Amino acid sequence: MDEYDIIDAAEIEEIKMSLASEDLPSAVGKIKDYFAQQDRVELNIAITGESGSGKSTFINAFRGLGDEDEGSAETGVVETTTKATPYPHPKFPNVKLWDLPGIGTPRFKADEYLKAVQFEKYNFFIIISADRFRECHTNLATEIVKMKKKFYFVRSKIDSNIQAEQRKKTFNKEKTLNAIRDNCIKGLEEIGLKSPAVFLISCFELSLYDFNRLEETMERELSLHKRDVLMLALPNITLEINERKKAALQSKIWKVALISAGVAAVPIPGLSISVDVSFLVSELRKYRNPFSLDPASLQKLSERSGKPVDELKSVLKSPLNQEITNPFVINLLRGTNLLAVENAVEYWLGLIPVLGSVAAGSMSFASVYAILKRCLNELAEDAHNVFMTALQTAV
Numbered sequence: 001m002d003e004y005d006i007i008d009a010a011e012i013e014e015i016k017m018s019l020a021s022e023d024l025p026s027a028v029g030k031i032k033d034y035f036a037q038q039d040r041v042e043l044n045i046a047i048t049g050e051s052g053s054g055k056s057t058f059i060n061a062f063r064g065l066g067d068e069d070e071g072s073a074e075t076g077v078v079e080t081t082t083k084a085t086p087y088p089h090p091k092f093p094n095v096k097l098w099d100l101p102g103i104g105t106p107r108f109k110a111d112e113y114l115k116a117v118q119f120e121k122y123n124f125f126i127i128i129s130a131d132r133f134r135e136c137h138t139n140l141a142t143e144i145v146k147m148k149k150k151f152y153f154v155r156s157k158i159d160s161n162i163q164a165e166q167r168k169k170t171f172n173k174e175k176t177l178n179a180i181r182d183n184c185i186k187g188l189e190e191i192g193l194k195s196p197a198v199f200l201i202s203c204f205e206l207s208l209y210d211f212n213r214l215e216e217t218m219e220r221e222l223s224l225h226k227r228d229v230l231m232l233a234l235p236n237i238t239l240e241i242n243e244r245k246k247a248a249l250q251s252k253i254w255k256v257a258l259i260s261a262g263v264a265a266v267p268i269p270g271l272s273i274s275v276d277v278s279f280l281v282s283e284l285r286k287y288r289n290p291f292s293l294d295p296a297s298l299q300k301l302s303e304r305s306g307k308p309v310d311e312l313k314s315v316l317k318s319p320l321n322q323e324i325t326n327p328f329v330i331n332l333l334r335g336t337n338l339l340a341v342e343n344a345v346e347y348w349l350g351l352i353p354v355l356g357s358v359a360a361g362s363m364s365f366a367s368v369y370a371i372l373k374r375c376l377n378e379l380a381e382d383a384h385n386v387f388m389t390a391l392q393t394a395v
Contacts, residue, residue, distance in 0.1 A: 031255045043095045043222075043229045044121055046084075048140070049128035050104040054156035057203040058128060059097045063089050064235050064297065073099050084117045091289040092233040098122065103136050110139040114147065123226065124150040124218065130157045133184055138193045150221055152199060155184050158209050159202040177209065207237040215241070236292040239387060245290045246380040253376070256283050257369040280329050280368065284320060287376055291383035293321060298386070305390035315385040318378035332371050 047055045056073035065072045073087050082101055089095040100117050103110075125144055127137055133153060144151045158180065165176045181198055188196040197217070199210040215234055219227050228248045234241050260276045260283075288294065292301070293316065302309040322328070 028259050031259055034255065035259075038225065038228070039094075041094060041225055041229050043226050043233070044086075044098060044123050045096070046098045046100055046117070046119075046122040046125045047128065048100040048103060048117075048125060049154075049156075050130075050134075050136070051102040053102075053128045053130045054203050055102075055128050056099055058126070058154070058156065058201070059087050059099055061203045061206050062097060062235060063087065064292065064300065065090070066300070069300075073097075089233050092229070095229060095233040103140060104134065108136050110136070110143040113140065114143055119144070119147055119149065122149065123222065124152065126152050126154055128154045128156050129184075130155075133188050133191075133198075135191050138188060138191045141193060141196075150218075152214060152217065153184070153188070153196055154199050154201050154214065155180065156201050156203055158200045159204060206235055212238060212240060232290040236290070236297075236383060236387070239384060242291070242380060242383050242387065246376060249287060249290070249376055250373070253369060253372045256280075256372055257365050260364075260368045277326050277329050280371075281324055281326055283372070284324050284329065284375060287379055288320060288324075291379050293379065293382055293386065301386070301390055307390050307392075312386050312389055315389050316382050317385075318375065318382050320375055320379055321382065329371075332375070333367060 047059055049055050056075040057067055059073045060067055060069070060075075063072075067073075067075045071087070071090060073085070084101070085099045086096045087099060089097075098117075101113075103113060125140075127133075127140060129137060133155075137153070141151050141153075158177070161180060162173065162176060165171050177200060181200055184198040185196055188198070199214040199217075201211055201214070202208050215230070219230055222230060231241075231244055231248045234245070236242055236245070256279075260280050292298075298312050299309055301307075302312055319328075319332070
């Protein structure tokens, strides 16, 4: 039963609590409300900094877009933003990155600036600089703290610094990065900020340098209901992010399985189970977006990596990479290994006997759980294989 060993004690307790009254409709209704609320969660990220710091390029990269793609934030060598402008994530529209007007003008006042851009709407601020952080940055950070918001310092255009330093015979990449980071921290401390954290970023290659550390910090400091929203919207640029997306989706599988089996809307001919097929279709479609396996995402990856898009597509094995319809899901359920499901039923009933009250029996729950787990594993494996293919150097 290795398939189910990933369920931890907290999840088992959550299932038991949901079914404690043995009132299945209430338990299903409660979980449906949870999903409905999760779909409405918004994440608003404010991006600010001086003109030419790379704000707009960062916004585009985070959203998986190039600077010239449709819907991208306008970039340029002069300030192109005169008011706070929202840029929704193309796949997760509830995630918005806001391009704020540039700071650092002679008349810049941090408190007035934050009021003008309506600071209260943002979950946190990312303050970007292409070189040294200056007094305007620390003044803004101080005001953000007063207003009980989080902020993060990002030192952009690190790729340009590395290229310049590579000309030196004594070049050492790690020493160069540490020197830049230490210099930024020292500069911020000298103008009044205590123990600042600085993240080194290349907006053109987010997978390099400190982007992982930045997103882990943001995720850790967000409220629980916003963490998964951030995680699923992140660009799929490292194997670690790929695995964490899988874990975020995996933690909700039992809830989807309980709703689908509990509603018992569509009996499956030839099987002793009934499930809400339309709900399963909707959830499985949601599995594809986070892994960036759609044609448009693969085309962008092909352009960045230099790998032919057909070569990237050749490693896709999951059937979920085709259109997901009611007949498609029914065929998946029909293909479920019944022996494995029967063993799973014994496993679940041993832990949570009240699952036997599910409308079509615990067989439905176990079948749906197994299907969702398998589909998620296959998609995550596809994403892993595509990433590794893109990394391979062309001969």
